[in-house]
Amino acid sequence: MLMPYRIQWIRFIRSFMLACRARLQGRYLYRLVWLGMVSACIPVMLAGTVYYTISVHNMYQKNQDESLIALKLIMDRVERILSEIETKSLELSADPLMIDALYTAGFNDKEIARLRLLKLLSRVQNANDFIAGIVYYDIRGQTLLESNYGHLRAEQYPDKQELDAALLSPYSAQWIRGSGLQIGENLTFFHKLPHMKQSDFDGLLVFQLNTQNFNAYLQDNSFHVPDKSLLVLDSEGRQLLSSREEISAEPARPNDDTVLQAVRSDSKSGIFWASDRNGRNQLYSFQKTSSGRTYLSSIPEANISGQLAWIRWAMAWTVGLLLSLGIVLSVITSMRAYSPIQQLIKHGRSLGPTPDGLRNEFGYIHECLNYLHQEGRSLSLYVSQIQPNLRERMFQKLLQKGYPDISILQKDCANLGIPVESHYRVLVATVENIHREKRYLPEDQAILGFSLINIMGELLEQNKSLDGYVVTLHDGSGIAVINSRDLNILVHEPHQYALSVHEAVKKFLKLQVSIGVGNMYTHIADVAVSYQEALIALQNRMFKEPSPVLYTDELDMTKKQTVNLYPAKAEALIIEAVAAGELEKARQALALFAQAVRQTQSYPFVYQSYHLLLSSLIRSVEQRGGSLSQLLEHNLFHPMNRRQTAEELHDWFTDTCFPLLDHMAKQPDSSLTTESRADILHICSYIKDHIYSDISLTQCSEMLGLTPSYVSRLFKKVMGYSFVEYVIHCKMDEAKRLLIQKDISIAEISSMIGYSERNLNRVFQRYTYLSPGQFRARYR
Numbered sequence: 001m002l003m004p005y006r007i008q009w010i011r012f013i014r015s016f017m018l019a020c021r022a023r024l025q026g027r028y029l030y031r032l033v034w035l036g037m038v039s040a041c042i043p044v045m046l047a048g049t050v051y052y053t054i055s056v057h058n059m060y061q062k063n064q065d066e067s068l069i070a071l072k073l074i075m076d077r078v079e080r081i082l083s084e085i086e087t088k089s090l091e092l093s094a095d096p097l098m099i100d101a102l103y104t105a106g107f108n109d110k111e112i113a114r115l116r117l118l119k120l121l122s123r124v125q126n127a128n129d130f131i132a133g134i135v136y137y138d139i140r141g142q143t144l145l146e147s148n149y150g151h152l153r154a155e156q157y158p159d160k161q162e163l164d165a166a167l168l169s170p171y172s173a174q175w176i177r178g179s180g181l182q183i184g185e186n187l188t189f190f191h192k193l194p195h196m197k198q199s200d201f202d203g204l205l206v207f208q209l210n211t212q213n214f215n216a217y218l219q220d221n222s223f224h225v226p227d228k229s230l231l232v233l234d235s236e237g238r239q240l241l242s243s244r245e246e247i248s249a250e251p252a253r254p255n256d257d258t259v260l261q262a263v264r265s266d267s268k269s270g271i272f273w274a275s276d277r278n279g280r281n282q283l284y285s286f287q288k289t290s291s292g293r294t295y296l297s298s299i300p301e302a303n304i305s306g307q308l309a310w311i312r313w314a315m316a317w318t319v320g321l322l323l324s325l326g327i328v329l330s331v332i333t334s335m336r337a338y339s340p341i342q343q344l345i346k347h348g349r350s351l352g353p354t355p356d357g358l359r360n361e362f363g364y365i366h367e368c369l370n371y372l373h374q375e376g377r378s379l380s381l382y383v384s385q386i387q388p389n390l391r392e393r394m395f396q397k398l399l400q401k402g403y404p405d406i407s408i409l410q411k412d413c414a415n416l417g418i419p420v421e422s423h424y425r426v427l428v429a430t431v432e433n434i435h436r437e438k439r440y441l442p443e444d445q446a447i448l449g450f451s452l453i454n455i456m457g458e459l460l461e462q463n464k465s466l467d468g469y470v471v472t473l474h475d476g477s478g479i480a481v482i483n484s485r486d487l488n489i490l491v492h493e494p495h496q497y498a499l500s501v502h503e504a505v506k507k508f509l510k511l512q513v514s515i516g517v518g519n520m521y522t523h524i525a526d527v528a529v530s531y532q533e534a535l536i537a538l539q540n541r542m543f544k545e546p547s548p549v550l551y552t553d554e555l556d557m558t559k560k561q562t563v564n565l566y567p568a569k570a571e572a573l574i575i576e577a578v579a580a581g582e583l584e585k586a587r588q589a590l591a592l593f594a595q596a597v598r599q600t601q602s603y604p605f606v607y608q609s610y611h612l613l614l615s616s617l618i619r620s621v622e623q624r625g626g627s628l629s630q631l632l633e634h635n636l637f638h639p640m641n642r643r644q645t646a647e648e649l650h651d652w653f654t655d656t657c658f659p660l661l662d663h664m665a666k667q668p669d670s671s672l673t674t675e676s677r678a679d680i681l682h683i684c685s686y687i688k689d690h691i692y693s694d695i696s697l698t699q700c701s702e703m704l705g706l707t708p709s710y711v712s713r714l715f716k717k718v719m720g721y722s723f724v725e726y727v728i729h730c731k732m733d734e735a736k737r738l739l740i741q742k743d744i745s746i747a748e749i750s751s752m753i754g755y756s757e758r759n760l761n762r763v764f765q766r767y768t769y770l771s772p773g774q775f776r777a778r779y780r
Contacts, residue, residue, distance in 0.1 A: 048319040055315075063304050064271050067285040067297060072269075074230060075287045075295045078241070081130055081214075082189075085207050086173070088124055089191040092134075092205060095120065101138065101145075102193055102202050108141045114151055121147040130213055132186055135206035137163050163204060166190040172201075175293075177240050186211050187240055215243050228299050235292030237263045262286040262296050273301075388471070391416050395471045395481060398524075399426075399531045406525060413524055418469075419483065423490045425520045426530040427480040429456060429501055430538060432512040432546075433648055434476070445476040452478040452513070455504050465493050481527055490520055495549060502548040514541055514645075516550050541645040542606045543598040567596035571613055575620045581662055587654045594646055610649055614640060614657070621665045623716070636660075679704050680718040683711070687727055691734050692752055697723050732767045735760065739776040746772045 092098055097117045101107050108114070121134040125147045135157075136145040142154040154160055166176065173191045186208045193203035232241035237260060261272070262284065271285045282298040289295075388396065394412050403409035413420050429452060449472045456478045457470040466489070468482035482497070484490045498515040505513045516537035518530030533552040540550050573589035597609045614636060636657060643649045683700045700723070701708040715723045731753045738749045749772070750760040764772050 044319055044322045048315050052315050060304060063283065063299060064285070067283065067299060068269060068271060068287075071230075071285045071287050071295055071297045074297070075289065078214075078232065078295070079289055079291075079293075082175070084128065085131065085189055085209070086191075088128070089173070089189060089205055089207060092120070092124060093191060093193055098136070098193070098205075101136065108138065108143050114145060118145055118147065118150060121145060130209050131207060132210040133208040135163075135204075135208070137204040137206065139167070139201065139203055162188075163206070166206075167192070167201065167204060175234060175240055177238065187214065211241065214241060228297065228303070231296040231298075233263060233294040233296060235263070235294075237294075240293070263294050391418070391469060392471045394418075395469060395479075395527075396473060399471075399479065399528055400473065402528050403525065409525055418524065420524045421522065422483045422485060422524070423487055423520055423522055424481060424483045424524065424527050424530060425490055425494055426518040426527055426534050427482065427494060427498055427501075427515055428477055428518075428531065428534040428538060429480070429498075429505075429513050429515045430477040430644070431505075432514055432645065433651070434511075448509075448511075449476045449478065451509060452476075452505065455508065456480050456501055459497065459500050459504060463493070463497055465489050466497060479531065487520070498549045514538060514546075514548060514550060516552070518552060536603075538644065539603040542603050542649075543601055543646060546645075546647065565596075566609060566612065567593050570596055571616055574613065575616060578617060578658055578661055579620060579624060579665070581666075583654075583658050583662065586658050590650060590653055594650060598646060606646075610640065611637070617657070617661055621661050623713070624665050676714055677718055679706075680715055683715065683723075684719070684726065687730050691730055692754070694754055695727055728763060729767070731755070732764060735764060735772065736768075736775065739772055740780050 097113070097120055100113060101117055104110075104113070117136065121136065125131045125134050134147040137154070137157075138144070144152045144154055144157050146152060146157075154163075157163065162176075166174065169190070173189070176188050176190060177186075188209070189207040191205040191207075192201040193205055194201070230241070230243040231239055234240055257274075261274070262270075265286070265288075267288075269285075269287045271283070274282060274284055276282050276298070281301040283301060283304065285297045287295045394416060397403070398409070403412075410420055412418075431448060431452070434448070453470045453472045460466060460468055460470060460480060460482075465486075466482050466484055468480055471479050471481070473479065478501075480497075480501075482490065482494055484493075494517055498517060501515060502513055505511050516534035518533035518537070521527065521530055537550040537552040544550070570589055570593035574586050574593060577583070577586035577589055593609075593613065597606045600606065618636070639656070640649070640652060643652050683704070686700065686703070687695055697708045697712060701711045704711065706714075712723055715726070719726060721729075734753055735749055738744065738752070739746075742749075746760070747757045750757045753760070755763065761771055764770075764775070768775055770778065
């Protein structure tokens with residue numbers, strides 16, 4: 001009956017998985033939900049597994065530690081009891097009554113003396129709950145005094161054989177597990193009398209312990225783990241006590257190998273895993289005493305595993321709760337994350353039919369993006385091919401090349417209806433930080449220019465006070481040529497018009513523009529002059545705070561008397577930071593450099609300062625082993641020239657230039673061929689062979705047929721330090737050798753290697769931190 005039921009479940013699960021797979025292939029939302037669920041479930045399950053593993057390990061470790069601690073406490077308690085009994089035995093053996101019994105002739109015939117000794121034995125027995133009986137055995141008289149039964153003949157005592165066996169033992173005192181008087185198996189302590197003799201003993205003192213009371217004491221005071229047991233063994237591995245005898249008819253006992261492993265161990269304590277006689281795995285702990293006894297405890301592994309049940313349940317509930325929470329959150333977040341895509345899909349499908357053959361939303365969005373890209377390229381191509389009308393061509397020619405013949409300009413103006421005599425003013429609008437915009441590609445520059453002049457044209461038509469024309473030069477900027485008969489209007493209105501252009505571009509294109517304004521002129525031919533002045537006004541962005549409208553008359557370059565000083569210290573900080581790979585420090589130093597050059601208020605000085613900075617950086621990288629040819633291949637000056645504001649230059653240096661130079665400095669120079677290295681090694685060998693000669697870089701360069709500057713750079717790339725430093729190093733090594741091996745003066749050594757004695761002292765001390773005389777005294 002169960003088989004059809006299972007088959008139905010298998011079919012249901014299979015159909016559910018196939019449906020999920022089909023839906024996952026069809027919709028991105030389901031993929032997102034499943035991905036979120038898997039992302040939530042896997043970490044929780046891994047964390048739960050790791051936590052459970054750690055908890056199990058900690059639980060086992062805790063049981064091991066507690067087992068050793070509990071065993072030590074048990075051992076101390078039991079040893080204290082056994083020591084008290086041994087002490088009582090010694091006290092009894094030294095008691096006058098016991099001495100009289102041993103050495104007084106005819107003691108067995110003295111009734112009063114026997115009664116006094118029996119009372120003494122009974123008093124000692126009653127003082128300790130663990131003592132079941134005390135026996136005094138008189139060997140010579142073959143009589144016994146038993147604390148419970150009084151005076152007996154030796155042959156009447158049921159355990160006479162054990163007494164005789166104890167007398168034959170080589171030990172003067174010993175604990176033995178054996179039978180006792182009507183008590184069952186008891187723990188017995190034998191003490192031969194007198195205790196000072198080594199042989200031919202006269203008597204025997206026997207203490208019998210109540211094992212039942214002992215086991216109950218052990219259970220009540222030491223064991224809180226079910227099925228935990230304790231064994232007390234003597235030095236030969238014989239069992240003295242067992243805590244499980246009164247609890248189970250078939251107690252779990254360790255096998256002989258386990259007992260021998262604990263007894264024969266050299267350690268005073270330890271813990272190990274082993275199997276008992278029933279084959280069950282047990283955790284054994286042992287402690288040894290100075291008297292040779294071994295305390296062995298065992299805990300079944302099943303009991304320890306049982307303690308982990310609550311951890312399993314807690315982990316199951318916790319993992320289930322976290323999984324449920326993760327699934328719920330995955331569904332909610334996935335639906336929220338999917339919402340914009342869903343809205344986009346709905347809007348797209350509302351515009352027209354969905355393309356055929358698309359399996360999911362990604363395919364649909366992919367086709368839409370391809371379509372937009374194709375349309376964007378088509379629009380860029382169309383805008384770039386738009387031919388300007390006659391009026392736009394006239395202004396483009398006027399602004400770029402000018403009219404050599406004024407009569408031709410007047411004729412064109414008359415044909416196009418443009419007044420020659422009027423008040424003219426030129427505004428140039430350019431987009432700020434276009435390189436930061438990820439929405440536009442470099443080929444979209446024509447579209448940006450087209451959009452910009454459309455905005456400027458519409459705003460100019462809406463302005464009733466101004467007349468004018470809007471043109472572009474296909475560089476992404478917009479140019480407005482404004483004219484008015486009223487001079488006052490042309491003084492104030494262009495500023496408001498420029499601000500309106502700035503706000504409109506910011507609102508509709510989400511871009512920032514700066515607008516340069518030229519001066520006013522009264523003739524159409526001077527429009528080109530006003531245009532150049534507007535461009536100069538835009539150059540002020542290099543050293544002025546960002547402003548939407550800039551004027552050329554705010555800074556009269558011809559009247560500046562400021563002393564322009566190049567910030568060499570800031571340059572050195574930048575080079576040092578880039579060399580050390582500390583790009584953040586390089587950015588901070590660049591800010592100091594920019595602040596210093598901006599104070600000059602001179603566009604040519606600022607522009608050339610950045611060129612000098614870039615040249616110095618390239619030179620420093622080349623000196624550190626970077627390939628100059630590879631650096632120059634990147635043509636860093638061209639992208640830098642395209643940045644027209646201080647902010648753009650700062651961003652380019654920090655985001656592009658510094659990381660690139662740092663990367664190039666760390667790359668090995670491919671110019672260091674095997675031949676180049678061989679040439680440098682040949683120079684090194686030549687220097688060592690001619691160390692007493694005057695060696696120069698020019699001489700070595702001529703030897704290789706290379707220029708001195710190239711050999712100097714190549715030498716530092718290969719050896720890591722300069723040619724001069726290597727020569728000095730070799731000469732100092734030779735001076736060291738001569739100081740140690742030759743009996744010549746320091747002046748002669750100086751002359752041999754080409755130094756004066758004073759210079760040798762100075763250079764030698766810089767390299768060795770010792771003078772030549774100190775060096776010879778220390779190492780010779």
